[in-house]
Amino acid sequence: MEKQPFCDCEVIHGEVVKKVSEGMTSKEEYIELASLFKLFGDGTRVQILHALEQSEMCVCDIAALLGLTKSAVSHQLKALRLANLVKFRREAQTVYYSLADSHVKEILDKGFEHLRE
Amino acid sequence: MEKQPFCDCEVIHGEVVKKVSEGMTSKEEYIELASLFKLFGDGTRVQILHALEQSEMCVCDIAALLGLTKSAVSHQLKALRLANLVKFRREAQTVYYSLADSHVKEILDKGFEHLRE
DNA sequence: AGCGTTGTTGAATGATTGCTCAACTAATAC
DNA sequence: GTATTAGTTGAGCAATCATTCAACAACGCT
Numbered sequence: 049m050e051k052q053p054f055c056d057c058e059v060i061h062g063e064v065v066k067k068v069s070e071g072m073t074s075k076e077e078y079i080e081l082a083s084l085f086k087l088f089g090d091g092t093r094v095q096i097l098h099a100l101e102q103s104e105m106c107v108c109d110i111a112a113l114l115g116l117t118k119s120a121v122s123h124q125l126k127a128l129r130l131a132n133l134v135k136f137r138r139e140a141q142t143v144y145y146s147l148a149d150s151h152v153k154e155i156l157d158k159g160f161e162h163l164r165e
Numbered sequence: 166m167e168k169q170p171f172c173d174c175e176v177i178h179g180e181v182v183k184k185v186s187e188g189m190t191s192k193e194e195y196i197e198l199a200s201l202f203k204l205f206g207d208g209t210r211v212q213i214l215h216a217l218e219q220s221e222m223c224v225c226d227i228a229a230l231l232g233l234t235k236s237a238v239s240h241q242l243k244a245l246r247l248a249n250l251v252k253f254r255r256e257a258q259t260v261y262y263s264l265a266d267s268h269v270k271e272i273l274d275k276g277f278e279h280l281r282e
Numbered sequence: 283a284g285c286g287t288t289g290t291t292g293a294a295t296g297a298t299t300g301c302t303c304a305a306c307t308a309a310t311a312c
Numbered sequence: 313g314t315a316t317t318a319g320t321t322g323a324g325c326a327a328t329c330a331t332t333c334a335a336c337a338a339c340g341c342t
Binding site: 223224225235236238239240242243255257258259260 | 316317318319320321
C-alpha cells in the first residue's frame with residue numbers, strides 16, 4: 049500500500065517539523081524496527097520467548113507447554129529465527145531452541161515494566 | 166480463536182516443561198504484553214513514537230512530517246493513547262501529543278540496539 | 283531396506299489490521 | 313448565528329497474519 053505524498057493539513061509548526069525531521073532515521077529502518085517488534089506482538093510468540101528465557105527447549109516441549117501443534121510452533125520459531133531472536137542446535141532428531149542474545153530478555157522486561165507500572 | 170487442549174507430541178522432557186511452566190505467568194498477561202508490542206509493530210506508529218521522543222507535536226505536524234492524513238494519524242494516536250504510550254494536552258483547537266513515560270524510549274532503544282548489533 | 287518420531291514447509295483459510303472516506307465534534311473568529 | 317480550522321470516529325476494504333492440514337525431510341532403530 050503506497051503512502052500518498054500529500055497531507056490535508058496546513059502545517060502549524062514548520063520549525064518543529066523541520067527539527068524533528070532532521071532527527072529521524074530512514075523510513076526503511078523504521079520498517080525494520082516495526083518488523084522486529086511485530087514478532088513480540090503475538091501471544092504465542094511472547095510465550096515462546098519468555099519460556100526460552102528460562103531454559104532451552106525442543107519443539108515438542110514448547111508445543112506441550114503451550115498446547116499447540118508442532119507445526120504451529122515450528123512456524124513461529126522460523127519467524128523468530130529469521131530475525132535472529134532465537135538460535136538452535138540439533139541433537140539426533142531433536143532440535144533445541146534458545147534465545148539468541150540478551151536483547152530479547154531486555155525488551156520483554158521493558159514491556160512487563162510498562163504493563164505493571 | 167480457541168487453542169485446542171491437545172498436542173500431537175510425546176513430551177520429551179517432562180521435567181523441563183514442568184519447571185518452565187512454573188516460571189510462566191498467566192496467558193492473559195502474555196496477551197496484554199503482545200498487545201503492547203503490537204503497537205510498536207507498525208512502521209507508522211514507530212515513526213510517530215520516535216518523533217514524539219524529540220518534541221511534542223500536534224496532529225497536523227505529525228501528518229505533515231509523515232505524509233499522512235490527519236485521520237490516519239488520529240487513528241494511530243488513539244491506539245497509542247489507549248495503551249498509555251502517549252499523552253496529550255489541548256490548546257484551543259490544537260491537540261499536542263507527547264510520550265507518556267520513559268518506557269517508550271527505552272523499548273525503542275532496545276529495538277534499535279538489536280537491529281544494529 | 284522399512285518404520286517411527288521429530289521437525290519443517292507450502293497452501294488455504296479465517297481473523298486482524300491500517301488506511302480512506304465521509305460525517306461528525308470542538309474551539310475560534312467574524 | 314455562519315464559517316473556518318483541528319481533530320475524532322465508524323464503516324468499508326485491501327492487505328497482512330496465525331493457525332490448520334497435508335506432505336515432506338532428517339535422523340535413529342531394527
